[in-house]
Amino acid sequence: MASSVTRDKIRLHPKELMLWLYLATTAMLFAGFSSAYLVQRFSEYWKSFPVPFIFWINTVVLLLSSVSLYWAQQGFRNQNPWQLQIGLMATLSLGVIFLAGQVAGWQVLVRQGLFLAGNHKAISYFYVFTGLHAAHLVAGLIVMGYWTYKALRYQVSSQSWLGLRLASIFWHGLDVLWVYLIVFLQLNQIL
Amino acid sequence: MATQSVAAAAVTTAHHEHEHHHHHESFWTKYIFSQDHKMIAKQFLITGFTVGFIGILLSAIFRLQLAYPDTNFPFLQTILGKWAPEGRLDPNFYMALVTMHGTILVFWLLTGGLSGTFANLLIPLQLGARDMASPFINMLSFHFFFWGTVVLMASFFVETGPAAAGWTVYPPLSALPQGMPGSGLGMILWIVALVLFVVGVLMGGLNYITTVLNMRTQGMSPMRMPLVVWSLFTVAVLGLLSFPPAVAAFFLLLFDHSLGTSFYLSDIYIAGQALPQQGGNVLLYLHLFWFLGHPEVYIVLLPALGITSELISTHARKPIFGYKVMVYSILGIAFVSFIVWAHHMFVSGMNPLLGSIFTATTLLVAIPSAMKIFNYIFTLWKGNIQLNTPMLFAIGTVSFFISGGLTGFFLGVAPMDIPLHNTYFVVGHFHLVMGVSAVFAMFGGTYHWFPRLWGRMMNERLGYLHFWLTYIGANLVFFPMYYMGFGGVPRRYYAFTEFSFTSQWQDLNVFITIAALITIAAQLIFVYNFFHSMFYGKRAPRNPWKATTLEWSAPVEHIHGNWTGNLPVVHRWAYEYSKPGAPVDFIPQYISDEDIARGVRWWEDDFDPSTVIDRTEPGEGEKAPSTPETSPVPALSLNQKPDLPQV
Numbered sequence: 001m002a003s004s005v006t007r008d009k010i011r012l013h014p015k016e017l018m019l020w021l022y023l024a025t026t027a028m029l030f031a032g033f034s035s036a037y038l039v040q041r042f043s044e045y046w047k048s049f050p051v052p053f054i055f056w057i058n059t060v061v062l063l064l065s066s067v068s069l070y071w072a073q074q075g076f077r078n079q080n081p082w083q084l085q086i087g088l089m090a091t092l093s094l095g096v097i098f099l100a101g102q103v104a105g106w107q108v109l110v111r112q113g114l115f116l117a118g119n120h121k122a123i124s125y126f127y128v129f130t131g132l133h134a135a136h137l138v139a140g141l142i143v144m145g146y147w148t149y150k151a152l153r154y155q156v157s158s159q160s161w162l163g164l165r166l167a168s169i170f171w172h173g174l175d176v177l178w179v180y181l182i183v184f185l186q187l188n189q190i191l
Numbered sequence: 192m193a194t195q196s197v198a199a200a201a202v203t204t205a206h207h208e209h210e211h212h213h214h215h216e217s218f219w220t221k222y223i224f225s226q227d228h229k230m231i232a233k234q235f236l237i238t239g240f241t242v243g244f245i246g247i248l249l250s251a252i253f254r255l256q257l258a259y260p261d262t263n264f265p266f267l268q269t270i271l272g273k274w275a276p277e278g279r280l281d282p283n284f285y286m287a288l289v290t291m292h293g294t295i296l297v298f299w300l301l302t303g304g305l306s307g308t309f310a311n312l313l314i315p316l317q318l319g320a321r322d323m324a325s326p327f328i329n330m331l332s333f334h335f336f337f338w339g340t341v342v343l344m345a346s347f348f349v350e351t352g353p354a355a356a357g358w359t360v361y362p363p364l365s366a367l368p369q370g371m372p373g374s375g376l377g378m379i380l381w382i383v384a385l386v387l388f389v390v391g392v393l394m395g396g397l398n399y400i401t402t403v404l405n406m407r408t409q410g411m412s413p414m415r416m417p418l419v420v421w422s423l424f425t426v427a428v429l430g431l432l433s434f435p436p437a438v439a440a441f442f443l444l445l446f447d448h449s450l451g452t453s454f455y456l457s458d459i460y461i462a463g464q465a466l467p468q469q470g471g472n473v474l475l476y477l478h479l480f481w482f483l484g485h486p487e488v489y490i491v492l493l494p495a496l497g498i499t500s501e502l503i504s505t506h507a508r509k510p511i512f513g514y515k516v517m518v519y520s521i522l523g524i525a526f527v528s529f530i531v532w533a534h535h536m537f538v539s540g541m542n543p544l545l546g547s548i549f550t551a552t553t554l555l556v557a558i559p560s561a562m563k564i565f566n567y568i569f570t571l572w573k574g575n576i577q578l579n580t581p582m583l584f585a586i587g588t589v590s591f592f593i594s595g596g597l598t599g600f601f602l603g604v605a606p607m608d609i610p611l612h613n614t615y616f617v618v619g620h621f622h623l624v625m626g627v628s629a630v631f632a633m634f635g636g637t638y639h640w641f642p643r644l645w646g647r648m649m650n651e652r653l654g655y656l657h658f659w660l661t662y663i664g665a666n667l668v669f670f671p672m673y674y675m676g677f678g679g680v681p682r683r684y685y686a687f688t689e690f691s692f693t694s695q696w697q698d699l700n701v702f703i704t705i706a707a708l709i710t711i712a713a714q715l716i717f718v719y720n721f722f723h724s725m726f727y728g729k730r731a732p733r734n735p736w737k738a739t740t741l742e743w744s745a746p747v748e749h750i751h752g753n754w755t756g757n758l759p760v761v762h763r764w765a766y767e768y769s770k771p772g773a774p775v776d777f778i779p780q781y782i783s784d785e786d787i788a789r790g791v792r793w794w795e796d797d798f799d800p801s802t803v804i805d806r807t808e809p810g811e812g813e814k815a816p817s818t819p820e821t822s823p824v825p826a827l828s829l830n831q832k833p834d835l836p837q838v
Binding site for chain 1: 324325328393396397398400401402404405406431432433434435436437438439440442443446450451452453454467468469470471472474475478479482
């Protein structure tokens with residue numbers, strides 16, 4: 001009846017739209033940091049440093065967590081609780097491994113005498129970028145832990161589709177953010 | 192108020208028990224942890240006005256200092272203690288007062304208070320939605336705002352005093368605790384308060400955008416939305432894009448301040464001591480800050496102009512002139528506001544070529560702004576103007592927008608800005624164009640929507656008195672500042688006694704201070720009127736201003752869900768005033784042509800809009816949110832409990 005009048009509404013669930021808008025604010029936050037980084041790159045005090053290899057291992061771990069999350073969602077779609085449980089547990093574990101890997105990476109830097117404080121801007125920015133990403137990832141782990149707990153207790157129903165979808169968008173968003181950050185930081189070391 | 196609302200709620204419950212589910216609300220769930228957008232609007236309004244009043248009282252103290260730099264005021268020591276020994280204001284605390292005055296009024300009153308109040312009140316009610324897209328996040332939005340307020344106010348009570356580096360908190364002054372007392376713990380609290388505030392504003396913004404895009408009632412196409420909703424929507428988008436980079440700037444500032452980094456710091460000597468920080472760049476902070484700072488001007492101004500559009504059209508009993516032009520000019524101002532920020536930095540040492548580019552983009556703002564002014568004037572032209580308090584304040588907004596905006600040309604052009612930069616000319620300019628004009632719209636909106644919030648009218652006589660005292664007072668305070676600015680008097684100085692080119696204006700400073708004190712005192716009339724009317728004001732009819740928009744079709748009682756029955760269906764645009772051939776000079780949006788033919792008498796005081804609204808089919812928004820096509824489980828019903836097989 002009123003389809004012609006209401007066609008201009010966004011065909012997304014309101015909560016999903018809100019999540020996308022939230023991701024836009026996160027993108028703008030890191031855009032702010034990235035532009036600051038680009039401005040200071042050309043100062044005379046700028047010194048490049050090699051990104052420790054462990055951060056690349058972490059990148060692979062985080063990418064794998066996105067794959068396992070996708071697989072878990074496939075399980076949800078096919079109403080296979082076992083696949084959902086394994087997939088979510090794998091995602092959660094890979095997330096924790098990533099975070100532990102980040103801490104290990106920071107320790108590698110500290111052992112080289114590279115700290116947040118001081119005049120070495122490249123390394124200061126590196127800590128700021130990775131630290132803020134880690135803070136976001138902790139939030140992601142809490143969400144993922146919640147859904148893993150629910151799945152293990154068989155409390156996931158078809159009503160959960162929205163919550164799971166939002167959790168996975170957030171998680172993939174953090175993944176995309178990390179890939180952007182590591183590529184951005186690496187390109188700025190090379191170029 | 193509590194007893195009345197409870198009584199009102201009881202009446203509603205008795206009436207609508209069969210069709211509406213009522214929660215048993217305690218004091219905490221109703222007033223503190225409310226998820227109802229109308230209550231959240233009241234929370235924002237009262238918090239915003241309270242903290243704004245504190246901000247204005249701070250200006251009374253520093254105005255006294257500027258007018259009488261050599262006089263002791265013993266009462267200052269009583270209030271401020273060690274910050275006013277023997278009644279003489281401490282210079283460090285003078286800077287803190289100026290900083291906190293700016294922070295409170297720009298961010299807390301005119302961003303949080305103004306948008307928070309009217310977006311929460313008007314977006315769901317004017318679009319015909321039951322509530323915001325996420326009432327829970329809406330509640331969190333206010334609580335982040337409130338705790339930001341608490342942290343900011345707490346900074347008055349720390350040993351070294353609140354932040355004192357100006358409301359823009361430029362490093363290096365703000366980043367070095369040894370630079371001045373205000374850059375100690377007060378600065379950290381300032382950053383924490385701002386981050387809490389930004390989180391609150393963004394949570395609100397996500398809700399406003401989503402509600403406008405997703406929750407409009409049947410028939411409410413974008414081009415039927417009231418202009419205030421357009422402006423609040425645009426402002427939410429602006430905030431979403433511009434606040435996060437400022438948060439990035441504040442984080443880096445905090446690291447420089449407390450963790451020993453040197454993002455902004457380089458080549459600094461304090462008391463003959465060279466600091467170790469090298470290679471930082473202050474310009475970086477300025478760019479990041481003003482990338483927020485300039486859109487922020489429109490985050491303040493656009494809701495004010497949106498409110499003005501509603502008020503002028505309703506009280507002139509005429510459709511708004513050039514509705515589409517108004518919409519496009521809101522979008523145009525929003526777009527241009529992102530490419531003008533460096534006009535705040537003409538003297539910062541950035542590349543002069545960049546200055547001329549930003550001069551050109553700055554002057555572009557004049558085009559959409561002038562279109563809006565033109566449309567306001569042509570809406571008033573030959574209107575049946577009702578000069579009541581909301582209308583007076585709306586015209587006041589337009590008047591200050593013109594007189595303050597025209598001086599923007601001087602400051603937007605780099606060669607003119609260089610001599611005028613950091614003088615009282617700038618102070619006069621921004622106070623008129625964004626401070627006073629937005630405050631006037633906020634007052635006008637409060638007088639206009641007060642009956643919608645509390646079911647009672649504010650006192651008109653006191654409203655007139657408040658308007659005229661404030662209008663004349665604000666002009667007397669800020670116009671002389673232009674002269675002082677042309678005379679080269681710099682802003683943020685503790686006293687003007689040392690140099691003849693500044694001390695020659697001393698009499699004018701006394702004049703400004705007296706005018707300011709009278710204007711500030713006049714705000715007590717509003718405070719009295721506000722609280723007195725809340726309890727004892729004249730009872731308002733359902734639609735006291737004979738307005739067309741949907742908020743006046745909902746019962747004023749505290750009902751979660753806004754309408755007791757169906758949601759209204761919209762049949763026309765928001766400005767159907769004085770339509771030729773219509774029985775009266777307004778047709779509400781939910782009245783269809785059939786209703787008119789049927790002889791519905793919507794203009795009578797005892798008309799119940801639900802008799803029209805509940806006749807129609809349930810609106811689109813009435814149905815449960817349907818599964819979008821992209822749902823991963825399209826085959827399953829959403830309402831079945833667990834349907835994963837139990838293993």
